Amino acid sequence: MTSASLVTPDLLSHGTLECNDTPATRRFLTEFLGVDVIRPLPEAQYLSKGGPWTVVCVRVEGEQKEQGPQNRFKLAVSTPAEVDAAHAAAEQHKDSYGIRRVEPVEEKGGIRSFHLQDMNKVWWEIANVTQKYYDDAFVRGDFKQ
Amino acid sequence: MNAPAMTQAKPTTSHVKPNALISGTFVTRDLARTRRMCEGILGLECVEPEKGMLLIRERGHRPGEKLAGQPYWVLEAREVGDIAVPQEMLNHWGVFVSSQVAVDEAYEKINAQQKEFSLGRVQKPRFRHGSYAFYFVDGDSNWWEIEYRTPDLVYTALRAKGDQVDPQAP
Numbered sequence: 260m261t262s263a264s265l266v267t268p269d270l271l272s273h274g275t276l277e278c279n280d281t282p283a284t285r286r287f288l289t290e291f292l293g294v295d296v297i298r299p300l301p302e303a304q305y306l307s308k309g310g311p312w313t314v315v316c317v318r319v320e321g322e323q324k325e326q327g328p329q330n331r332f333k334l335a336v337s338t339p340a341e342v343d344a345a346h347a348a349a350e351q352h353k354d355s356y357g358i359r360r361v362e363p364v365e366e367k368g369g370i371r372s373f374h375l376q377d378m379n380k381v382w383w384e385i386a387n388v389t390q391k392y393y394d395d396a397f398v399r400g401d402f403k404q
Numbered sequence: 405m406n407a408p409a410m411t412q413a414k415p416t417t418s419h420v421k422p423n424a425l426i427s428g429t430f431v432t433r434d435l436a437r438t439r440r441m442c443e444g445i446l447g448l449e450c451v452e453p454e455k456g457m458l459l460i461r462e463r464g465h466r467p468g469e470k471l472a473g474q475p476y477w478v479l480e481a482r483e484v485g486d487i488a489v490p491q492e493m494l495n496h497w498g499v500f501v502s503s504q505v506a507v508d509e510a511y512e513k514i515n516a517q518q519k520e521f522s523l524g525r526v527q528k529p530r531f532r533h534g535s536y537a538f539y540f541v542d543g544d545s546n547w548w549e550i551e552y553r554t555p556d557l558v559y560t561a562l563r564a565k566g567d568q569v570d571p572q573a574p
Contacts, residue, residue: 264447265513266550267506268499271448271462271477272559273549274428275496282572293418294425298569299562300533308425312477313559317494327489329482333427334420341421348419385420388427393478396453397466 274332275315277323278304278379284316287356287377291348292334308334323379328362331374331382338387342371345385349375427478428497432458432544435483441521441542445514446499456483462499487544496539496547503552504536510550511538 278284281304288294288306296316298304306314314332336342342364349361357378364373372386432438435458442448442460449463460479464471479497501507507529515526524541537551555561 264443265445265517266499266501266510267447268462268501268550270500271460271479271497272500272551273498275494275498277494281574285571289418291419293420293422295563296571297563297565298567298571299565301569301573303533304571305559305562306425307559307563308422310424310475310477311558311560312425314425314428319494324492324495325489326495329429329431329484330489330491330495331429332425333429333480334422335424335426336420336422345420352419384427384429385422390424390426390475393426393459393461393476394465396459397449397451397461399451399453401452402454 270311272311273313273315275317276326276332276379276381277319278316278381279319279321279323280378281316281318283357284377284379287358288316291352291356291358292383294334323381325380326376326382328374328376328382331384333384333386333388335388335390336385339366339371342373342385342387346373349373424475425477427480429480429482430491430497430544430546431482431484431487432542432546433484433487434543435481437522437543438481438546441523445517445521446548448499457481458483490545491547492545493539493541493547496549498537498549498551500558501550501552507536507538507550507552514540514550 285296288296294306296304302318304316346364360376362374374384376382439450442450448460451459458481461476511529522543526540527538529538534557535551535553537549539549541547
């Protein structure tokens with residue numbers, strides 16, 4: 260399929276989200292979520308946690324777009340206990356960081372996770388998912404009808 | 405060259421202790437159409453591990469391939485009946501290509517096959533903040549960017565430079 264595709268990319272490189280308070284957003288991202296952040300431009304911060312890809316946080320004037328939980332970014336933690344600890348921390352510190360919603364922890368196929376919506380109306384998922392989970396899925400291939 | 409480079413996540417003292425920003429998710433009303441676009445236009449690898457769910461990554465990570473063992477970002481697409489929250493250009497997904505010429509070629513090819521892939525608008529390439537890129541929107545309001553950055557402006561290079569603007573500035 261590669262030879263037939265219109266584009267041959269080097270990298271699936273980035274996603275984007277909106278914010279309207281750059282310093283407050285950075286505090287949430289670094290102090291609460293543990294994401295690495297740099298600000299190369301007045302109007303944008305770049306988020307990462309390893310790997311060459313990034314999420315670009317674009318500053319907007321006025322209200323940010325309300326996102327739904329099906330459009331979200333996922334952070335991997337190492338253990339189910341870390342998911343639970345993150346959930347407890349979200350409940351405890353939601354006012355401090357402007358977290359709007361914290362959904363209950365769920366478990367499916369051995370992966371514990373929960374969703375939260377931040378001050379920018381952006382949804383995040385915290386899950387004990389690993390790259391091996393995705394490696395295995397790509398190796399297994401499509402499900403059988 | 406925009407080829408992936410290995411970088412490690414930094415240790416953190418934050419409340420959440422992630423080891424990776426591992427995935428992004430979006431929705432589609434037609435998973436087969438999305439797969440056709442991701443494979444046929446964007447040259448990405450797709451797999452449908454369960455009904456109604458598509459995983460997407462750049463090619464080259466299979467065992468024995470050039471990027472095997474290196475980290476990658478995954479997009480997860482879910483099939484839904486309706487798009488509850490239509491996306492806009494500031495909510496997009498992007499790929500890097502290897503040259504400015506590759507951006508122009510991609511634009512010509514994608515623009516020529518807009519209807520075949522049920523795309524919406526295909527914008528013309530332009531320079532912005534040192535990158536050269538264009539956007540198009542798919543049949544489910546998801547926006548995509550085809551981008552070239554010079555080596556000093558790829559994300560890993562920018563991270564090495566650190567903040568260029570006061571983080572506390574509004």
